[in-house]
Amino acid sequence: MSAATAISHNKPTEPHKSWKKINEERKALKRQRKQDKALKDLKRVQELAASAVNETENGKAASKPNPSTVSIAVPGSILENAQSAELRAYVAGQIARAACIFRVNEVIVFDDVGVTTARETKRIYEQDDADNNGNGAGKATSTVRSSSLQLARILQYLECPQYLRKYFFPLHKDLKYSGLLNPLDTPHHLRQQSKFRYREGVVCDKQAKEGHSYANVGLLNDVLIDKALEPGVRVTVKMEPSSDGSRKQRGTLVSPDEPRRETGVYWGYQVRIAHSLSEIFTKSPYDGGYDVMVGTSDRGTSVQNVPNQSIGYNHALIVFGGLQGLEEALANDEKLTVDDPQLLFDHYINVLPKQGSRTIRTEEALLIAMAALQEKLQPQQADVECDLSDLLPRSEDTGIPMARDVLVSKKKKKKLVDNTESNEIQPAVIATKLSPTPAVPRRPNPFNEHKRAEVAPQSISMEADFEVVSASTGHTAAVNENQNDDLSRFD
C-alpha cells in the first residue's frame, strides 16, 4: 500500500450529510448572525441612551444652542414653465431633492408674478398661525397662486416620512404624480427596523393612561408617549430604550429641533408660502429674521470673487428667481420701492460666470449655487458630529422603486404582463381615505385640507377624481378603493 493510500485510509471519514441537514445548519448560522447583530444594535442604542441621560444630568443638553440654519426661496411659478403635469411634479421633486442634498432647513415658496392668468389661477388654502402674523388667532384662509400651492404641497409630501403620509396628505390632484418622484432618502425617513433615538410620529386615536397618548412612529406597535395629545398631531418622539421583558415601547415628546441639535443628523425642512418677494424677508420664523441674505443672478458678482468661508451666518437665506429672474419678482412686488434687486441682499452672486447655455433654469441654478456656496458659507453654530452610520439606513437599505419591482413574485409578474396584454387596467393605485379625525400637524401645514373635507365634501369629491400614478405602473393605473391606502409604497 502506498503512503498516500495509507494516509487517506487512516483519515476519519466525515459522515455523509443530507441537504436537509446542510440547509438546517446554514439557517442556524444565519439565525445566529442575525441575533448577534440585533444584540450589537441593542447595545449601541443603550450606550447612546445612557450618554444622552448623562448629558441631560450634567445640564449639557439643555444649554446646547440650535445649529445655524439655511433657508432657500424659490418661486412657485417655475412649475408653470413645465410642459406637462408629470414634468411639473418632477420639477418640484428636483427642488425637494436639492434641498435635502444640501441640508436646507427651510424652503420658502414665493409668488414672483402677482397677477394670475386664466391658466394659472389662485386657490384658497388654510393659512396657519405662523403665516397669520403669529398672533395665535387661529386658522385663516388665504389665496395663493396654484403653482405655489402645488410646489409647497409636493415639498411637504416628500419631506414627510412615508408611514405618516396617509395621515397628513389626503388624495389630491397636486400629488397625482408624486409616485413618480425620486424619494428623498433622508435620515429621518426611518425604516421599521432602524434603531434610532428619535422618530417622527402621529398621535393615534387610541385610549392611553391618564396624561399619556399613543403615537404611530413607524414601528410595528404604537409607542406610549408622556403627554396627552389630540389624535392626528404630528410629533417628534425620543425613544426610551426598551426594558427587558417589556413589550411596550415608550417615548418622550421632544421639540422637532432636538434630533438635529443633539445628534447632528439632518431632520428635513420646513415649508412656508410667501405671497411676494418682500414676504420672504418679513415673515421669517427665526427671531430677528435672516442675518445673511444672498440673491442669485447671472448679473451678480462672480462667486469666484467671494473668499472661502467669508459668509458667516446664523440664519442664512438664499433667494432664486423664476423665468425672468429676481428683477421681475421685484417689479411685481407692490411693497418694495427699490428698483435694483441687488439692494435687497448682502450678496448678489453669479454662481456660474462662464455658463455655456444662455440661461440656467432655477432648478439647475439651485444645485449649482448650493454647491458653489458650500465653501463660502461659515455657520456660527455648526452641527455636532456623531457617527451614527450603523443606526441610520444607508443608501443600499433604502427604497428604490426598482428594488420593489424585483420583489414582485414571478407569478405576479406574469399576471401583470397578461393583464397589460389584454389591455386590462392595473389596479395598482390608491384611494387615500381621509382620516376620521382631522389631523392637526405639529408643523404649520398650510396645505392640510382635512377640514375642508368635513365642511365641503362635494369639493373633495371633485378633486379626488384622479389617480396617483406609480413609477412601476405608469399611466395604466386606476383607482381601486380596496388597495392599501398608503401613498408611500410608490416612493
Ligand SMILES: C[S@@+](CC[C@H](N)C(=O)[O-])C[C@H]1O[C@@H](n2cnc3c(N)ncnc32)[C@H](O)[C@@H]1O
Ligand atoms: C431662468 S434664470 C433667470 C435668468 C436671469 N437672467 C437671471 O439669472 O437673473 C432663473 C434663476 O436661476 C438663477 N440663476 C440662473 N443663472 C444663474 C447664474 N449664472 N448665477 C446665479 N444664479 C443664476 C437665478 O436665481 C435666476 O433668477
